[in-house]
Amino acid sequence: xxxxxxxxxxxxxxxxxxxxxxxxxxxxxxxxxxxxxxxxxxxxxxxxxxxxxxxxxxxxxxxxxxxxxxxxxxxxxxxxxxxxxxxxxxxxxxxxxxxxxxxxxxxxxxxxxxxxxxxxxxxxxxxxxxxxxxxxxxxxxxxxxxxxxxxxxxxxxxxxxxxxxxxxxxxxxxxxxxxxxxxxxxxxxxxxxxxxxxxxxxxxxxxxxxxxxxxxxxxxxxxxxxxxxxxxxxxxxxxxxxxxxxxxxxxxxxxxxxxxxxxxxxxxxxxxxxxxxxxxxxxxxxxxxxxxxxxxxxxxxxxxxxxxxxxxxxxxxxxxxxxxxxxxxxxxxxxxxxxxxxxxxxxxxx
Numbered sequence: 001x002x003x004x005x006x007x008x009x010x011x012x013x014x015x016x017x018x019x020x021x022x023x024x025x026x027x028x029x030x031x032x033x034x035x036x037x038x039x040x041x042x043x044x045x046x047x048x049x050x051x052x053x054x055x056x057x058x059x060x061x062x063x064x065x066x067x068x069x070x071x072x073x074x075x076x077x078x079x080x081x082x083x084x085x086x087x088x089x090x091x092x093x094x095x096x097x098x099x100x101x102x103x104x105x106x107x108x109x110x111x112x113x114x115x116x117x118x119x120x121x122x123x124x125x126x127x128x129x130x131x132x133x134x135x136x137x138x139x140x141x142x143x144x145x146x147x148x149x150x151x152x153x154x155x156x157x158x159x160x161x162x163x164x165x166x167x168x169x170x171x172x173x174x175x176x177x178x179x180x181x182x183x184x185x186x187x188x189x190x191x192x193x194x195x196x197x198x199x200x201x202x203x204x205x206x207x208x209x210x211x212x213x214x215x216x217x218x219x220x221x222x223x224x225x226x227x228x229x230x231x232x233x234x235x236x237x238x239x240x241x242x243x244x245x246x247x248x249x250x251x252x253x254x255x256x257x258x259x260x261x262x263x264x265x266x267x268x269x270x271x272x273x274x275x276x277x278x279x280x281x282x283x284x285x286x287x288x289x290x291x292x293x294x295x296x297x298x299x300x301x302x303x304x305x306x307x308x309x310x311x312x313x314x315x316x317x318x319x320x321x322x323x324x325x326x327x328x329x330x331x332x333x334x335x336x337x338x339x340x341x342x343x344x345x346x347x348x349x350x
Contacts, residue, residue: 002043010034049266049291051149054259056133056165065131065238067092067167068124069180072112072139073188075105079196081203085112086192087120088183091131094232095179095220097211099124100187102203104347114141114154116349119341121158122244122334129238130250133165143168149266151278152259157326160259161251163240190214199345244334253322260322261298266291277303278325285314296321 001013008016010031017023029037038044061067069090075083083105089098101120103112112120121134136142144150152160159166190210197203215229223231242250267275269286277294283305286292292305292313303321305313329337340348 002038051265053150053152054262056167058167059133061092064091064094064232064235068098068131068134070134070136071180073184075108075110076192078192081197081200083107086187087112088180088187089124090180090183092179094228094235095223096228096235097214098128100207100211102207104200117141117155118158119349125242126244130162130164130240130242133167135167137169157256160256161253163255200347201345244338245331248331256322257298260296265294281316283314
């Protein structure tokens, strides 16, 4: 029955035996016993092991820049510039509109990419400094939500290198990301709704101007009708300043290495003896189609691969592993791109 019906499980087979072959429940084994037999005969593949990443601890919000909420609004058509997805960042304590970055995307179903989020963060860091933590949803840019044993995203590695915690919401938005979800509507009404722009730079300029108004002049009901920076003037700079020209000095790869040293991943070897973990690794000693566990040793700076019996399969030198994953631009390239963002009429982050 199982050979002829690939999608059938134990319960389907037991029902079929009763209905078509007149067996009674007393004649038949339990569903668990049938399931074990099917697995023993190779009809059911073993489940891939699950490996969870260590998650950031959501801080107790007591002052400004303890926690930012970050999210991108779904793309909307804007006359003159096409489809725009606004990346919004808001400070939880002060309600400050930390940043609003309009990303030009290809269509209604398109979403911002990693480089768009990284630049939204860089501009926000320049304006207000580094927060303690940032909260996001479980979008694929922030976490590999297709794998049972995900590797941290470039977005997460970037924040780790800067010493900023990344926290994931535990319930679907808008329940948990209520603040930044509301900011989508506000920025849409202030900047996008019914507007026409000659080019992207005009939209970007207007977004920054309206954000300044919202922060300095626009009364907030939860702040006794004061604007965020009127109620919290200390928000203007966090205790951890950020300068684009000093990003390479602020980034510490040892922070990322310490995080990776607390992780464990599971991967299946391909037919050509490769596994994917941040990048493709060739394992000459591995057996194709076998399951491996992988750890990063912070002391030796090596990736260590073991089989299901915990026997060593191979070690790979990974001294520059983090640098290769992040591929951070040079200071010269950062400054050039920032100049383009504030001068180019076309969106410079295609």
